[in-house]
Amino acid sequence: MKSRSAAAPFGIWMALFTIVPLAIVVWFAFTDQNGDFTLSNLSAIGEHAGAFGLSIALGAIATILCLVLAYPLAYSISRVSERAQQTMVMIIMLPMWMNFLLRTYAWMSILENNGFINQFLRLIGVLGEGQSLPLINTNGAVVLGMVYNFLPFMVLPLYSVMVKIDRRVIEAAQDLGSNGFQVLFRVIFPLSVPGILSGITMVFVPAVSTFVITKLLGGSKVMLIGDIIESSFIGHGANYHVGAALSLVLMILILICMAFTSLVDKGEDEGGMMA
Amino acid sequence: MKKIVLFLLSGMLVLSLSACGNGQGGEGKTPQSNVTLNVYNWGEYIDDEDFRVNDQFTKETGIKVNYKNFTDNESMYAVLSSGAANYDVIFPSDYMVGKLIRENMLAKINFDNVPNFEYIDESLKNPAYDPQNEYSVPYTWGTVGIFYNTKYVDAADLEQGWDLLWDEDYAGKIFMFDNPRDAFGIALAKLGYSMNTENPDEWQAAYEELARQKPLLQQYVMDQVYDKMINEEGVIAPYYSGDGIIMMDPEEGNPDIAYFVPEEGTNLFVDAMCIPANAQHKTEAEMYINFLCRTDVAKANAEYIGYSTPQTEARAQLDPEIGQNPNFYPPEEVLENTEVFLTLPDETNALMDSLWMTLKK
Amino acid sequence: MKTLSKIYNALIFVFLYAPILVLIIFSFNDSRSRVVWNGFSLRWYETLFQDTELLDSLWLTLTVAVTATVISTLIGTAAAVGIHGMNGRLRKVFMTVNNIPMVNPEIVTGIALMLLFVFIYRATGILQPGFAALLLSHITFCIPYVVLQVMPKLRQTDKHLYEAAMDLGCHPWSAFAKVVMPEIMPGIVTGALMAFTMSLDDFVISLFTSGESAQTLSVTIYAMVKRRVTPEINALSTLMFGTVLILLILVNVLQIRGKPKQTAQ
Numbered sequence: 001m002k003s004r005s006a007a008a009p010f011g012i013w014m015a016l017f018t019i020v021p022l023a024i025v026v027w028f029a030f031t032d033q034n035g036d037f038t039l040s041n042l043s044a045i046g047e048h049a050g051a052f053g054l055s056i057a058l059g060a061i062a063t064i065l066c067l068v069l070a071y072p073l074a075y076s077i078s079r080v081s082e083r084a085q086q087t088m089v090m091i092i093m094l095p096m097w098m099n100f101l102l103r104t105y106a107w108m109s110i111l112e113n114n115g116f117i118n119q120f121l122r123l124i125g126v127l128g129e130g131q132s133l134p135l136i137n138t139n140g141a142v143v144l145g146m147v148y149n150f151l152p153f154m155v156l157p158l159y160s161v162m163v164k165i166d167r168r169v170i171e172a173a174q175d176l177g178s179n180g181f182q183v184l185f186r187v188i189f190p191l192s193v194p195g196i197l198s199g200i201t202m203v204f205v206p207a208v209s210t211f212v213i214t215k216l217l218g219g220s221k222v223m224l225i226g227d228i229i230e231s232s233f234i235g236h237g238a239n240y241h242v243g244a245a246l247s248l249v250l251m252i253l254i255l256i257c258m259a260f261t262s263l264v265d266k267g268e269d270e271g272g273m274m275a
Numbered sequence: 276m277k278k279i280v281l282f283l284l285s286g287m288l289v290l291s292l293s294a295c296g297n298g299q300g301g302e303g304k305t306p307q308s309n310v311t312l313n314v315y316n317w318g319e320y321i322d323d324e325d326f327r328v329n330d331q332f333t334k335e336t337g338i339k340v341n342y343k344n345f346t347d348n349e350s351m352y353a354v355l356s357s358g359a360a361n362y363d364v365i366f367p368s369d370y371m372v373g374k375l376i377r378e379n380m381l382a383k384i385n386f387d388n389v390p391n392f393e394y395i396d397e398s399l400k401n402p403a404y405d406p407q408n409e410y411s412v413p414y415t416w417g418t419v420g421i422f423y424n425t426k427y428v429d430a431a432d433l434e435q436g437w438d439l440l441w442d443e444d445y446a447g448k449i450f451m452f453d454n455p456r457d458a459f460g461i462a463l464a465k466l467g468y469s470m471n472t473e474n475p476d477e478w479q480a481a482y483e484e485l486a487r488q489k490p491l492l493q494q495y496v497m498d499q500v501y502d503k504m505i506n507e508e509g510v511i512a513p514y515y516s517g518d519g520i521i522m523m524d525p526e527e528g529n530p531d532i533a534y535f536v537p538e539e540g541t542n543l544f545v546d547a548m549c550i551p552a553n554a555q556h557k558t559e560a561e562m563y564i565n566f567l568c569r570t571d572v573a574k575a576n577a578e579y580i581g582y583s584t585p586q587t588e589a590r591a592q593l594d595p596e597i598g599q600n601p602n603f604y605p606p607e608e609v610l611e612n613t614e615v616f617l618t619l620p621d622e623t624n625a626l627m628d629s630l631w632m633t634l635k636k
Numbered sequence: 637m638k639t640l641s642k643i644y645n646a647l648i649f650v651f652l653y654a655p656i657l658v659l660i661i662f663s664f665n666d667s668r669s670r671v672v673w674n675g676f677s678l679r680w681y682e683t684l685f686q687d688t689e690l691l692d693s694l695w696l697t698l699t700v701a702v703t704a705t706v707i708s709t710l711i712g713t714a715a716a717v718g719i720h721g722m723n724g725r726l727r728k729v730f731m732t733v734n735n736i737p738m739v740n741p742e743i744v745t746g747i748a749l750m751l752l753f754v755f756i757y758r759a760t761g762i763l764q765p766g767f768a769a770l771l772l773s774h775i776t777f778c779i780p781y782v783v784l785q786v787m788p789k790l791r792q793t794d795k796h797l798y799e800a801a802m803d804l805g806c807h808p809w810s811a812f813a814k815v816v817m818p819e820i821m822p823g824i825v826t827g828a829l830m831a832f833t834m835s836l837d838d839f840v841i842s843l844f845t846s847g848e849s850a851q852t853l854s855v856t857i858y859a860m861v862k863r864r865v866t867p868e869i870n871a872l873s874t875l876m877f878g879t880v881l882i883l884l885i886l887v888n889v890l891q892i893r894g895k896p897k898q899t900a901q
Contacts, residue, residue: 007718007730009711010779014733017776021748022736024755047629050636073648076641088645090884095652097880098659101839101857102873105865106655109662109670113493113508116658116671134447136508137494148651209741216861219494220453223635226743233747233844234353240751247744254741318863342689343851346862357754360764498863506671527668 028244041245048228048246052253055225058139059208062146066154066203067196069147074158074195075188078165089159092152104145104216111135111144111217137219145213146203153202161195162188197261205254225250311339312559315351315362317546318344318498319521319580320415326575332566338559346497347454355380355551362551363560369545370456372411373404373618381410382550388561391568396585399545403615411547412564415582417516418543418605418613419457420536422500424510424529436537437465439511441484446491450503450512453495455631456616458485460542461513464614470542471617475626482630489634505529515544516602520581534602536609543613546582656877663870670865680867681875687868693856694872696767700852701835704774709828711775712782713820717812719783720790734784737777746844749773753845767850773841778831785827789820 032038045052077088095103110116113132121127135141165188173187211226223231225246232243314329321342322328329340343362345351348371354360355375367375375381386392392412399416401408421439427448432439440449440461452458460470462481472478493509500512501521505528514522522532548567550560566572573586577593583603584590590598597603619627662670666677684690719730737745753769756762763769793816801811839854846855860869 003721004718004726006714007722010715010718010783011730011733013711013776013779014736017749017752017772018733018736021745021752024751025744025748028751047632051632054636069648072641073645076645086888090888091649092652094880094884095656097833097837098656098873098877099837099839099854099857101854101861102659102865102869103655105861106658109658110654112506112671114506114671119671148655151648151652205739205741209743211743212858212861219492221489221492221495221635223632226741227635228632229743229747230843233750234350240754243747244751247747251740251744255739258739318859344859346859357750357765360766501864502670506669 025244025247028241029248030245032241041241042249044242045245045249048225051223051225051228052249054222055208056253058143058146058224059204059210062143062150062207063154063200063204065143065147066151067199070151070154070158070199074155074162077155077159078162085159085163089156092155096152100149101212101216104149104213107141107145107148107217108136111141136217137221139218139222141217142213142222142224145217146207146210149210149213150203150207153206154199157198157202158192158195161192165191193264197264201258201261204257208254209250310337310556310559311341312364312556312563313341313343313360313362314364314563315343315345315354315360316364316366318346320344320366320546320582322575322579325579326572328567328572328576331572332563335566336559336562338556338562340563348456349454361553361555363554363556364563365549365551366414366546367549368616369402369404369547370616370618372547372549375549375551376405376410377618380552382552382554382557383409384412384550384564385557385561388558389565389568391565391570391586394568394570394573394586394588396587399585402545403617404545405547411549412568413585414546414548414567415517415577415580416543416545416585417582417603418536418609419460419513419541420516420534420602422504422512422514422519422522422532422534424504424507424531425533426531427507427510433535436539437461439537440513441465441488441491442511443491445511447493448510449488449492450494450496450500450509451485451488451492452513453497455627457513457542458495458631459627460616462488464537464539464541467539470614471619473620473623475623478623478626478630482634485634501528504532515582516605517580517582519602520597536605538612540612540614543610543615545585545615659870660874660877663867663874665867668864668867680871683866684868684871690853690856690868690872693851693853696850697836697853700767700771700774701832703771704778704835705828705832708775708778708831709782709824712779712827712831713786713824715779716783716786716790716820716823717816720787734780738780742838742840743844745777746773746841749776749841750844765845769845770842770850770852773845774835774838777838777841778834781830781834782824782827785830786820786823789823790816793819 029041030037030039032040077085080088108115112118113134113136115136117135118127118132121133122129122131127133169191170183170187173183178186208224209226209229211224211230214220214222214224214227229243229246229250232239232246329342333339345354348368351365351367352371352374355362355365356378372381389412395413399413402411402413405411421433421437423433423439428439428445432442432444435442439445440451442449452461459478459481462484463470463472463477465484466477466480468474468477468481494503496503496512500514501518503509504512504522507529516534516536519532519534522528523530523534548564550557550564554560567576568586570586570588570592573584573589574592577584577586577589578597581597581603584593590604592598601609661673663680664676664678665674666679667674715730715734719727719734722730740748749769749772750765753763753765757764763772797815798811801815802808806814837854838852839858842852842855843858846852851859857865857869860866
């Protein structure tokens, strides 16, 4: 068909601005300042193994928390009337239209030693004058920042799968004598697996590669892999070559994760979720 | 690919933001001249509220100023060296001036176009980082010392000098520089080493000190320190002397904050004005530098920024509260015990960066 | 059970909105403080409208978003039509390429584009990070959203209609415009809206490609967050949030009014 040529501008554009840049990343990762081939950038990654480990750990914790928090919410949204569903989905989406840096920054005011939570606890006498819970500048605060920012990415795919579960299937299970938990674990849970998997990907990828939250909520005490990549490009110790190598490894790590989830998720086809 | 799900759901909500842009952005036209000078300076580092230095410059010369901020020397260097921008005037600190000179990234200034250079304090001319004084004009200077909150910090503890930043009595209430050069500088000074040492063992020892300090810290900070100290999130923070004017401001700041310079000695820093080698409006850049050295402009900036001015006439006209304040213009015996950062060799820089990364694990 | 789940949902909504509430309340604070309330004031709204740096970046953000939306919608729609006409293998290649920017972490896309522009600049002296680079990057990450919105609509259109139109003597172009276009229009509109939002909201990719000479709103905010955020920014976000909210309510009201009519037809 002739219509194929309509995709030509797209092909050229994507080759130029997607494929070529990635090739340049690979090229930078395997060369030194003089343009000679080297593996030293990749071996420098060993130095950052700790940051990789921590990013994956915090990202995983945040993803699990998101799943645990989002599941009941998504389920209860999917069970209300269509109008109420629309409203609730809107309530969940709305915060994402406010700049995420600012929303994260606002958490500082809530978590600080003289922030609202500690002020409140002092007011009701749980804490004495001058005492405060150490909330800000901890890894816990970083995880909270991730959960806060990425929770909608978990709720929405879960909801969109659950809403498609045929009510009659649930009713049938109930008629056949299943109790609430059996319905949940035997019927709803298996049917929501595709939503869980896409939710996990959608939260884990940005959580692992985030780079601002540590600065704002973690007190800049640790650097996640995203922070190190950022500072290799626009910070102290700028080194494009090491930064490119780190990005390459991050990309491969995430591709492996994605391949793993899509392996479990083979039931879903290309267009299934888009219709 | 699955992001689609989300955005499908959001399809409806999306159109929203389009409407918030009804305000015509951009400033009023100033059609006098078609030259626009690109200036790259630190944040909050020029009077843009009272005297409005840039507007004044445009008014007097017709040259528009495109004014951008950076947050630290290294990110400015990264932008400059990536070829990511053409700036005409930049404001690097001492050691960065040296680095830029070494890498041929600066243009020699034609001092005939900067007659106001005569007002610059003699002691700041021909500095170690620019020995012939060909590339830079001092803009501000100051010392690094410790800010502390007098309500919570016992005056007797100040005698510890830099050790105050390692005092366990204040665990969780201490801040530290979030950039390697300043942080290592303090650790080296505390150990009695030169801040410009090239001895790897001394750097390693400084690293040990910083690692020991980390559990006691509330946070590594740069300019967030204002907010954090003013709100009493913490009580001890090393920072640049000039920022006292913001932190101690009776209205917007916290009057309980005080400043001292530890006796072990400290860093004397100079932020200078330079012209990048690839600047496109060199003559206008020199006009701008000369303008900033003019007495009334330098005075306005000194009052607004709070950092010490190298312009002697301007200093003389300052309110004695500031112009004669030993925090901002320390006496000779303090100045004798200071060290200016020099450009470190590449190996030392690499060592510092890698130790810094290790610290942040 | 019902009340339990209501309480649970309410708690999550509090979690989502607490920081936004804080931002809005403190935009009316009569001091710079983020935690201490010093009385009601509109001073930050006044200074906001005098802050040229902030208004410039808002303007730039909107310019980039509108331009990127137009261009990416054109390229993306054409691409969807082209890919739709492809056979299995080629189609798979194109779809995979299309998915790369969506699957990749944003930071990787950002640095990849930054390296591309640095590379081009070093080689040719053009396209240094700045407005053009920013715009090209935004178009790049917007295109896939348009493609993925238009594709399913194309799949739903009846091929025979298009063929019938041509049999009846329509030129392929006018057959496309008269038969296919109206069918896929909803997809194009959603795709364009998505592209617009993505562009407006983007921070990571802009940070790496704007080169500090063309700062979008989020990049400016990032620089502020690193120093001291002035409550002007709270004021700006309050205004933006308010605009979104009002629009959403309007859309919803229109929908409710519109629905009965549609069913009546």
